[in-house]
Amino acid sequence: MYSTVFFIHSWWAYLVLLVLVIASINSLIGFFSKKEYGASDFRISLFTLIVSHIQLLIGLVLYFVSPYFNAFGEGGMGEVMKDSTLRLYLVEHPLMMILAVVFITVGYSKHKKKLTSQPKFKMLAIFYTLALVFVLSRIPWSCLLYTSDAADEEDSVDLG
Numbered sequence: 001m002y003s004t005v006f007f008i009h010s011w012w013a014y015l016v017l018l019v020l021v022i023a024s025i026n027s028l029i030g031f032f033s034k035k036e037y038g039a040s041d042f043r044i045s046l047f048t049l050i051v052s053h054i055q056l057l058i059g060l061v062l063y064f065v066s067p068y069f070n071a072f073g074e075g076g077m078g079e080v081m082k083d084s085t086l087r088l089y090l091v092e093h094p095l096m097m098i099l100a101v102v103f104i105t106v107g108y109s110k111h112k113k114k115l116t117s118q119p120k121f122k123m124l125a126i127f128y129t130l131a132l133v134f135v136l137s138r139i140p141w142s143c144l145l146y147t148s149d150a151a152d153e154e155d156s157v158d159l160g
Contacts, residue, residue: 001065002062002065002067005058005061006066008058009055009058012051012058013055015055016052016055016135017135017139019044019047019051019052020052020104020132020135021132023045023048023124024128024129024131026124027124027125027128027129028121028129030117030121030125031118031122031125035121036117037116037121041121041124045124046108049108052101052104053105055097055101056097056098056101063090068086068089088138095138096134096137096138097134097135097138099131100130100132100135101131103127103128103130103131107123107128108127110123111123111124
């Protein structure tokens with residue numbers, strides 16, 4: 001099960017990253033060029049919201065089926081925080097990605113309440129760009145590209 005969820009999470013991450021970059025650039029261009037907020041802008045922001053929430057759900061499943069998760073029971077939080085790999089996968093990456101999804105959600109909600117184009121683009125530009133920075137800061141770049149060897153290797157991780 002871990003390999004399948006890891007595969008989906010790894011490849012879906014590309015879609016999330018692409019859509020989030022497009023949404024951030026679109027909102028920044030819309031804000032600075034003072035263009036009218038249209039249906040395509042709404043669709044881009046909504047698709048970003050949906051794709052990021054799906055990735056969050058996949059990530060939560062992966063978190064609990066991951067062999068890394070056993071480290072909490074074996075060594076406790078102190079051991080997890082001492083090991084940079086465990087800290088990345090069990091604390092830093094999940095926390096930053098959850099915050100990124102929160103920023104996307106807040107930005108989307110706030111932009112819907114605005115009545116004119118400039119404030120709509122401003123809300124999206126601020127929150128979606130912050131989310132992009134958070135995502136880029138804690139992507140585990142070494143395993144972003146799925147390989148069957150990487151998943152098989154992580155299936156047999158010895159944490160003890």
